[in-house]
Amino acid sequence: MTGTAAASTAALAGYLELAAGGEADRKLAQSLLDGLGRQTGARAAAAYLKEDGTLVRELSTGAGSFPYRIAEDEASRFERRPMAGGELLLDGGTIQEERDTPVLLALAAAVRALVLEKKLKRQRFEVNYRGVELEALYDVGLAIASTLNLEQLSEEILLRAVSLLDARRGALYAADRDGGYRLSRILGGEARQRLAPDDPQVAALLQGRTPPAPQDLMPGAEHLLAVAIEVDGDPRGLLVVGDKESRRGVGPFGASDRRTLSLFANQAAIALENANLHRQALEKERLLREIELAAEIQRRLLPARLPRVEGVELSGWNRSARHVGGDYYDVLELPGGRLAPLVADVSGKGMPAALMVSTLYSALHLLLDGREPGPDLVERLNGHIFQSSAPNKFITLLVTDVHPVSGEVRYVNAGHNPGIVLRAGGEVEELPPGGMPLGFFRDGRYTGGELALAPGDLLCLFSDGITEAAAADDEEFGAGRLVDLLRRSAELPLPEIIEIVDGEVTRFADGAPQADDQTLVLVRKR
């Protein structure tokens, strides 16, 4: 054995002792490399490990520095010795087989140990990271169950998806009404604000492919992966991630990434649906509150009590088919002790009709202002309603001008069902229309009529919700039944007559839902 060989053997024994003593493989390998560098006279030496197809420097010794990563052509400039899982590179110096083989073998073993240790570390990392993935999915599920804040959930889902897929960027799109997708949240750069349904790039995405020009969708992106967010087959959104990262840069996503992203998309679908249902419930509740408020406002438009005057008895009643209605009645007090009992009926029902009632109420009170409720006033009222109403909206109105003492009655009927005068002797007269409903034509013309009430005569103004109340077989209550009822009860107190009419109409409908608003105003000459 030569002196050099003996020294090598001693060094090797020391290194082995070092290893046996439990010192890290890395220190052993470093010592071997240092020894080899000195032994071969190399300016520098480095041990490289193969990682993802490239050589990455693990250890080095001597002067000069080897790059952290080295390309194949660059590595060829040096003396190379393959080792399991890596390579030894020498800058200068000479390897003598007899002298250096023991150290080379020991170094190869130590490097192999490093490779295995790294592999073990990577596997442990990956196992741990699977735990992170499972926890993330579990956490997102919990978040969905515990909050209905869609903004917060969207951010949580996008953050988790981008993070777990090692994506460099991501975006969450919400489906819009035109079949496209609108950008909802973005992470890691920019993304197109809207994806059109017929965009071939979007089609490619939905087919699981990176579109031809990913940078058009996400500036800077090279690889995209997207999955649709669907609820019962309906598209609700799109979850997109871009550029899978590794230590070497970015690359495409794999099949397992698609599965993971699909899991997040499913979670997002549940979150979106829950939040949507919650929003609908809140909206419904808000609408109900608004309708109740509107009903209260409308109740205040109707008279709380009617005037008590000498010469006539008065009574009025109204019931809406819905929370708010399109019927209106009043008995306004006019100069000279006269009264203006009136009934109006807006076409349609519900909130739009109620808004029209408010318009009519305001216009009528503003225009009346001490004037006679005759044809001139109704024409001006018509002009106002025409201007302020939708084309398909109109109002029928029967307004009267009653002198309580003399019994003199003047009236204008704008397309309303004829009012009825039931004479004390049982005869019936009508108050027929003298023009079209308000709001039909800009320049509607109206004519009025006159009559006189004698003691015991009953004037009845009503809306068609009473006479057109229908039974299950569609038969209507009709004006004839109303007149009969009035005849039979003409001498009763007016509130009792109203109760009777209401009761009979309800009985006639036989449980059928009230289809239209019902209003009744009675005036009886004393």
Add this chain to the structure above:
Amino acid sequence: MTLKVTVDRKPEGVAVIYTEGYINNQGGEEIARVAFDLIGDGHKVLLLNLEGTKIVNSIGISILIEIIEKMLEIEGKLAFCNLTPTIEKTFHIMGLTQYAAIHADEVSAVAEMAGR
């Protein structure tokens, strides 16, 4: 999304590294560069304040592990503070907390690391 990294060398001897953004490959390498520079300057007690970070991926974590390994090698001390619950849970699962303490806030972290 580029990670913004800033440093504050506290008089207590703790170098605080602040991050703002995504700790991914690029972000992680930026943190490592700053951390290794600090180590090169003789700093052996580093605190990573992640208040401005809501997301970290596996590449970012692997780089943080490398920084922890480096700190072990030089017998230094590394800790984290102001973590989101998600990131804190991730660090626990990944085993980072075996070698790097987690503090609720910077003040308590600096006090603890400075041995006060």
